[in-house]
Amino acid sequence: MTTKLDNAALNQLFIEARTRNGWTDKPVSDALIHELYDLVKFGPTSANGSPARFVWVRSPEGKAKLASLSMATNPAKILAAPVTVIIGHDLAFAEKFDTLFPARAEMMKTMFSVPAVAEITAFRNGTLQGAYLILAARALGLDTGPMSGFDNAGVDEAFFAGTTIKSNFICCLGYGSDENLFPRNPRLSFEEACSLA
Numbered sequence: 289m290t291t292k293l294d295n296a297a298l299n300q301l302f303i304e305a306r307t308r309n310g311w312t313d314k315p316v317s318d319a320l321i322h323e324l325y326d327l328v329k330f331g332p333t334s335a336n337g338s339p340a341r342f343v344w345v346r347s348p349e350g351k352a353k354l355a356s357l358s359m360a361t362n363p364a365k366i367l368a369a370p371v372t373v374i375i376g377h378d379l380a381f382a383e384k385f386d387t388l389f390p391a392r393a394e395m396m397k398t399m400f401s402v403p404a405v406a407e408i409t410a411f412r413n414g415t416l417q418g419a420y421l422i423l424a425a426r427a428l429g430l431d432t433g434p435m436s437g438f439d440n441a442g443v444d445e446a447f448f449a450g451t452t453i454k455s456n457f458i459c460c461l462g463y464g465s466d467e468n469l470f471p472r473n474p475r476l477s478f479e480e481a482c483s484l485a
């Protein structure tokens with residue numbers, strides 16, 4: 289049985305949630321990172337392929353490396369946030385179908401090992417898993433600051449060398465401050481963004 293979430297929950301997840309640019313010193317524990325992943329992993333993906341791979345960057349060396357590969361005003365945010373997670377996707381995600389779809393593993397491996405299919409499927413579902421991460425983080429009381437302004441090839445070299453994992457976007461996590469908070473920008477209305485067919 290599912291029920292509609294109350295207004296407080298909808299505000300926390302969507303209506304009042306903001307993208308943060310400033311961060312307090314309040315840390316994010318290992319236990320909370322694990323709790324976050326343990327929600328994210330349940331978000332649906334094509335054939336349960338679960339292509340996203342996450343690197344939780346929080347060491348001073350890791351933050352400095354990631355900041356050095358980021359653009360414009362993004363480095364300061366990475367250095368200030370307790371954690372910045374790199375959301376990547378494994379182009380060889382099909383190798384895990386024995387675990388992820390045991391009833392149809394061979395069929396899924398064949399289908400999702402074709403390079404062009406693997407690439408678009410990993411990107412599509414890895415992006416979805418990144419979105420689940422933003423909402424799961426908010427559900428756990430964390431703030432988020434997603435960013436795509438960085439050198440993807442450089443991040444792949446620094447964090448995913450020797451693997452089949454490609455970076456997609458990064459996301460600061462922690463407890464946000466109002467520092468450099470932009471005014472909330474409008475969203476498209478239903479009439480502007482939607483049609484009924």
Ligand SMILES: Cc1cc2nc3c(=O)[nH]c(=O)nc-3n(C[C@H](O)[C@H](O)[C@H](O)COP(=O)(O)O)c2cc1C
Pocket residue numbers: 305306307308361362434435436437438457472473
């Ligand atoms: C995938 C993605 C990439 C983004 N890249 C950047 C970025 O590189 N730098 C930045 O300052 N903000 C970046 N943003 C933040 C967006 O501008 C922000 O989420 C949007 O304006 C909505 O802000 P709000 O949640 O406060 O309403 C990015 C957001 C997303 C989801």
